[in-house]
Amino acid sequence: METYDVMPSSNLFIRKLESFHPLSGEDKKLLDRYSRPLREVPAKQDIIAEGERPSSVFVIISGFACRYKLIESGRRQIMAYMLPGDTCDFNMFILKRMDYGIAALSRCQVLELSRAAILEMTEHPAITRALWWANLVDEATMREWLVNIGQRSAERRIGHLLCEILTRLEIVGLAKGNTFSLPVTQTDLADTLGMTVVHANRMLTSLRIRGLIEIDARKLIIKDAERLRAFSGFNPNYLHLGAGLADAQSEKETPS
């Protein structure tokens, strides 16, 4: 068994995958080779639109993106946030047509992986496992969002989402001291949580008054993370933090 780098990678794609499964130097070299070029996408622009035929897999390197759907009435539902390091469904090109869109919420740097790139990556078992885990966690996250929207009050919904974003950004080192940049509009938040902008604004204010958060420009400070988590019913279980790593660990201990 070889030794791995101890320092977290500065390549967020690699760093995020490593949070799911240990990668060898060779794995990382391969990933690094595919980590260029980056496509710049301005805020509010589609990365891939609903109805398009998917031809590559996207990795967000910087900025916030989302999966979303529009309905007949013109309303929009955001179904997932894609934060730096996040990969969209790597089995995407099985689909004939996208049944949803992926758009940049803020300015983003996006990596496009061709079918060939993905095929090469999936020949590496560790990378494949990491991608698998990423996929499982995406699904689990979507389930949690369903619970959030279906069962919690508007104020707790917002709190829950902020807790999730904090946790996910911490994984890739983009949150320090419970503070992070949240480059999305309140309209985006509202469309994420199934409420109106006006109400989202009021509930943010309410969280501020409770002393749970602080907002300054597009920086969010979670003043009391523990209390916010309790208030929002946030339990990070569903993110399966380090579960893939634990799994690899137990395999070493009890080889099958």
Added chain:
Amino acid sequence: METYDVMPSSNLFIRKLESFHPLSGEDKKLLDRYSRPLREVPAKQDIIAEGERPSSVFVIISGFACRYKLIESGRRQIMAYMLPGDTCDFNMFILKRMDYGIAALSRCQVLELSRAAILEMTEHPAITRALWWANLVDEATMREWLVNIGQRSAERRIGHLLCEILTRLEIVGLAKGNTFSLPVTQTDLADTLGMTVVHANRMLTSLRIRGLIEIDARKLIIKDAERLRAFSGFNPNYLHLGAGLADAQSEKETPS
């Protein structure tokens, strides 16, 4: 290329998988071999509870089951319906612990597939593809539910869900003439759609008054499916009906 049975299989597991990808006689023989024994689960009982270590994959053969989560306040969110022929996530045992539960809504007959059974099945490419598609459609369905709960009024939410159930039951031949048995309580519907039982009841009444549906015992009649679909904004795209089949088709036409 061999010929396949023209008649739909009476084994709903097979029938459902076939709706995603054509299966050879040999494939079906294998699936059939694993189609016993059936476990009987009474209504309201867990098939697998949150927190358990998953050791097998479940296939619903008769009855309605669901994936669900409970939150601190005691509220329940149902995140998916599992109808006859439906398979739960076939990658489930990668997980250390279930982050949600699966329960029977009505009395169910459930097939349990061991890890070994799944491994054998996934050596057959056609079965693997079918399972893949099933998984993709499950994810797409969850996305659509998010849209439904997040963006539509209570009455349209119910309408949308009923349209989906109708479509899914038709695939396995359990809906005839827009009529099917819906063995779930109104409380279940309410917990599915993020509303109270009282309101679910009122909205069902409202749909009845509009002449869109009729309820008699646990039988649901959709009086005017086209109008109900329009009313609810239901578009079956997300179920990717026959997409896997079309895919197989196009592969035959243009072999890579």
Added chain:
DNA sequence: CGCTCAATTGAATGAGCTCAAATCTCGTGG
């Protein structure tokens, strides 16, 4: 027949929405 759970209905309350207007922010052109 009596029990439990599901369905239904009423009335009051409240969370969240709509409409509207005011203020703030920030990038762009002059």
Added chain:
DNA sequence: CCACGAGATTTGAGCTCATTCAATTGAGCG
């Protein structure tokens, strides 16, 4: 460097959809 304009945030007021609480009716079962 400043003014302008578009988009974002904030606040007010009134209204509606959906909830809560409570009670009644109905249906299936031992």
